[in-house]
């Protein structure tokens with residue numbers, strides 16, 4: 275998963291970009307980068323590390339210009355190395371320079387890369403952002419397309435999820451795949467500066483209003499000539515596909531204070547909790563305890579519905595980041611232990627409804643249950659805000675291979691035994707659909723294996 279950001283029209287574009295990236299740091303903590311154009315030169319800075327570590331005041335002094343794009347990354351395609359970090363830059367001797375940052379994953383990456391390599395386009399990384407920018411440069415330089423035409427060709431040929439910002443010397447283009455799988459929202463600051471981000475929480479930080487989502491297959495060009503919005507073109511795709519937004523953004527990935535796909539994220543999460551609570555009428559427990567921070571609003575919804583008091587019995591260390599992303603199981607185990615502590619003298623002899631947003635490998639919840647059992651809890655009823663994750667995601671959420679997904683390996687009772695809880699329920703997929711306003715507009719592939727844009731290698 276990753277986060278993107280773009281700013282056009284401010285002399286402090288680099289500074290604003292770093293502030294915006296900081297607001298979406300949760301979308302990627304492995305590396306970050308920025309490309310800034312001063313109208314003549316695009317300067318690039320990218321590195322492994324967090325936004326605050328990489329983009330110091332001194333570094334930003336070296337990035338003058340009024341157009342900037344930025345990226346935070348955690349690896350889905352390509353290893354966690356510096357050459358896979360984004361943005362990617364294409365410089366040509368005779369032609370223009372492009373920088374691009376994208377959030378998502380390309381399903382036909384290998385076929386498209388082969389096609390470009392056969393046309394003497396060379397790659398430095400195995401990251402999908404590089405494929406996108408090289409495809410655009412290829413279309414412009416070899417086929418004589420304009421940038422907008424090149425992006426429209428890209429939307430026809432390249433399959434997958436891509437919420438993307440492209441920067442040239444004098445303009446920024448923002449565009450999104452025809453299924454608009456990942457979020458992408460843009461707005462304007464009071465002085466007219468245009469800001470685009472993966473999530474609206476970054477626009478809050480920058481006080482950017484007048485917000486709109488980039489439409490499915492939409493392209494927006496921002497330059498000194500103004501803003502041009504190109505809506506999707508039915509002729510290009512034969513029939514305009516429906517949106518297939520990632521439901522996991524609503525359940526877990528996005529910040530609760532973001533708004534996208536036409537919904538407040540925190541309200542979707544409260545509704546998930548209420549649905550779980552409704553299915554549990556009559557369950558007796560002393561407290562509802564959500565796993566912080568991702569299950570907080572789900573816990574709140576459950577508590578309100580079931581009339582069982584909410585308590586924040588688990589305390590999370592905020593300096594550890596997302597443990598899920600760690601490469602090895604032993605490191606993940608240790609990280610989970612470092613991530614959570616318990617309130618002292620809280621769990622002894624209590625019955626609790628423990629709420630989490632999802633179970634993927636099962637690492638997090640097993641460790642947490644172990645901890646609260648050691649603290650003398652009487653009963654644990656585990657409730658999960660999503661259905662069982664049985665299928666890998668190929669559209670930008672880094673779910674492990676099917677073989678590692680606990681719900682793909684074990685049935686419900688085996689998962690209950692392995693997590694050591696007294697009872698276990700997952701969200702029913704029908705109930706989940708009832709928690710969003712337009713259920714047909716979502717992708718549920720990680721739960722039901724129905725992949726709207728296919729899977730790699732098809």
Ligand code: AMP
Nearest residue numbers: 568598632633634635636637638672673
């Ligand atoms: P696990 O420990 O493997 O069962 O992971 C489950 C927990 O990790 C969930 O409670 C989420 O908070 C978080 N999570 C789930 N999916 C992802 C993902 N793709 N990337 C990062 N964190 C995730």
